[in-house]
Amino acid sequence: MSGSAKATGALVDVLVIGAGVTGIQQLYRAREEGFSVKVLEAGTGVGGTWYWNRYPEARFDSESYTYGFLFSKELWEEWEWSELFAGQPEIERYFNFVVDKFDLRRDIEFGVTVTSASFDEPTGTWTVRTGGGAEHRARYVVAATGVLSVPYYPAVEGRENFRGEQYHTGRWPKTPVDFTGKRVALIGTGSSGVQIVPAIADDVASLTVLQRTPDWCTPLNNGPISPQEQAELKAEFETIRETLNTSPSGFLHELPSRFSTEDSKEQRLAFFEKMWNSPGFSKLTTNYIDFTTNPEVNKEFCEFVADKIRGLVTDPATAEKLIPKNHLYAGRRPPFVTGYYEAYNKPTVQHVSLEQTPIVRVTETGIELTDGLREFDIIIWATGYDFGTGALNRLGVRGRDGLALEASWADGPSTYLGIVTAGFPNFFFPGGPHGALGNNPRYASDQVDCVIDVLEHAREYDYDVIEVDPAAEKDWTDTVNGSGSLFLESSYFFGSNIPGKAVKQLLNPTGRPNLQRLIAEQAEQKYSAFILSKVEEAAA
Template sequence: MTSRTHDDVDVEVLVIGAGVVGIYALYRAIEAGFTAQTLEAGDGVGGVWYWNRYPAARFDSESYTYGYLFSKELFDEWKWEEEFATQPEIERYLNHVVDRFELRRHIRTGQRVVSAIWNDGDNLWEVTTETGDTVRARWVISATGGLSVPHYPEIDGIDDFNGEGHHTGAWPHQQLDFTGKRVAIIGNGPSGAQILPAIVDIVEQVDLYQRTPTWTTPLNNAPMTDEKRAWLGDNFEHVVETLNTSPSGFLHPPAGKFSTDDTAEERQAFYEQIWKAPGFGKLTSNYYDMTTNRETNLEFCEFLAGKIRGIVTDPVTAERLIPKDHLFGAKRPPFIKDYYESFNKPNASLVALRETPIVRIDATGIETTEGHRDYDIIVYATGFDFGTGALTRMGIVGRDGLDLSVDWEDGPFDFGGFAMHRLPNFFFPGGPHGAGGGNYPRYSQDQVDWIADTLIHARADGFDRFEPTAEQEESWMTMVETLAPLSIFSAEHSHYYGANVVGKPKKFLLNPGGRAKLHEILREVTSTPDYNGALEATRERVSA
């Protein structure tokens, strides 16, 4: 193949995905003066908030902490309606951002990427979509995230159902009418738990199929008041500083104490306060040792179990809803209004799949070992191929034979949760080992900022290739493997280990070192000459 000149690319920076992180990556690239384009599989922007439009889909991070922080004007002008916004408002917000900063002309929708192949001789990526279009780019930022490939349960006959069947992660755009319908919800994670109370009062019957109970606690949502908006605006710098530096990426005030600082009676009173805390405040405002002291966590779990028994009137159902196999926080805890109360309704029931497994789905409904139930609608709230799903399906081929779909068969390995050795000029913020729990956009935008700053540095100093060294990658993965057993999210049967997907290797998919470790390793890299060998100038070789 004839070598192209250094400038013979269609675009300098190609972003894949127009979700929260992808929009920000595009903004940073355009702001820095790069030519940039985004390829988006959907017909609109929003990413997970474009696809997940099921009833009651909403943030479980406070709206103003999840949104963008790069513009004080944007922060002030968007008036969030609720502390935890619903999907329609989130989608409106992201479209507003795209239009306000004139990004839409750089976004091509309906362009699902099917291959991304590194051309080492010409030092560029050749990215092809389902439509057959190919884009040549110097740098690629794949902002496809960890929640973009819906996972359907491995159940016989799933395609035989004659009613309506929809995954919460691929919900139809037309409104689905649940009125008077018989509904099955398979899965009790955040999406399944959100849908149940949203439809229980209008359906004829709803059965929630639960494999493993989770520690579901109240979201404690509230309307946004003018006073709260004024406080946020007046304290914008403080808000940004806190969100950009706190380990969790939230504004929640810390408890300021350990469990041992309180008596048994004081701890029970404190747990009552935590029960009423908003969203992830159940974790971030809890005792400092809640995530490290097993006895403290067990005591809080018993407190939560008492709440469940006090809400659910049927004692058998209540016991089935109480987790017995993990501590609070070991799996991502759903934050939902009226979840347990829904099971007190006469038309709602819980099907415990550990006791009565599903045998098959047929044309009219679901058969378990207990019998058959007819349904009009089946909701698959069964999560995603978390962390790696989108990346391993994009046909990514790096240098020296690296094929992501093959090389990650036994689990992913990377640097910083967003780059790889033998994958030059390719970044995947929000990928495996990127987030450590907490407010995901804050972690991912940390990565995007570092990527954008690196591209600016490369351009200024004459570099046109970035690739982590094998030593940098090995150091990061050693940290992941060493600290994973100590992480609060260490339940190996959770999606954080890929355990929800049959056949997927059980590998820890978060950053157990948290945000502090991410910042530490990025500072180390940028403080060494030429980014410790990760940056390379190939201009003369490419132009030859």
């Protein structure tokens, strides 16, 4: 089959779930290689995370041009990012520009929620059903549902009783929220919460920031991309693409060149100042070579950042509550900020430590803490996501013998290369658990290409069913879970923010070079880690 498949119920080669950055690239690649393809998207537009996350000041903390697609030089030359770290409206415009430029929209069905996906062994196909009662049949299913797709609300008593407005950063309405003169509670200060605080501080009557665990926030250092820089980006596309396609982190950042022990204390402080003024994740990727392995240099950097916080926040007591005490830099996902600490100097902004005064319940008029009731007009839940496996476990995926994916992963995900899992033939999930440890779209791009290569290989040899060898899956999963992690197990990268969820590795601590090496080896070995068969053989 080739071309565009339109009819509900018609068998397509590839059915993609999700029209975010990974789903769009999977659609583009599948169509380019002659597969019929259809995409089901729950939202009414493309962009995935950048469709749903439209809260005030939502923006990249990966450099804009490193996040987008690299499969077309013409696209690179036609689109110009206005800022080093673009905001949500511009990001959403970019994804719409891409799908329209390559005429991808005709293969995307919007406003569709997948309720189940079942593998039929006699035919080697999948049946995917949606909330509207439609049924889709596909040879292969690619769940490009992303790792930040399912908003998490903590189990706080009385949340449904609040009579004011409530919003989650991961499900922000398209209609702008009016904060003018409102009493606002913001719960959570991860990457989303710290962006909102300075964005609304001047509009509200009051903003109460309820924080459980402070993180090491450092400046984003955003700015416009000058005409000269735009010209350089266009002229250097091939070099930039090669760098991004091979970079361990998926960024353009220069690799670290010195150990901390090579510098004196004064030289290290000067270097830390340079890091403080560097853009985004470069504070992690271009720091000292031993920054993540030598606790002493990391601690020294944290002391440097703590002094910065004390210098930015006027009230000493508030400053101390904003300084982490239980982890070093990057022990949790580091947020990047613009004007965040300074916002606490405004008379409208108050910080509340939930460690000192926990939430008791939400009432009709506000939030009751252990020190009393505070009344609000708006509550913002910046409380994160069911990371990694959340969306996949809610798709109703059923593999061989009716095996439920959520049951198979009850003790944590088991994957091969973060792409496939045993017991679920012809089912792929690039951009999901065990995939990335850096700039997510770059890792997901590697995985998308691998999925297409496997499908092409099966087509060349007339195979219908593709599944991973359980031994290969076990080896990869054991390696992932056994590798040392930069992040603490209390981080959401281990799923520990979700009550009852297995605390297991959800990232790929083995790194991108190892992932790329194994993908290349599989191509050379004609996919020896996969079991490929014809329908009759697979059913037998």
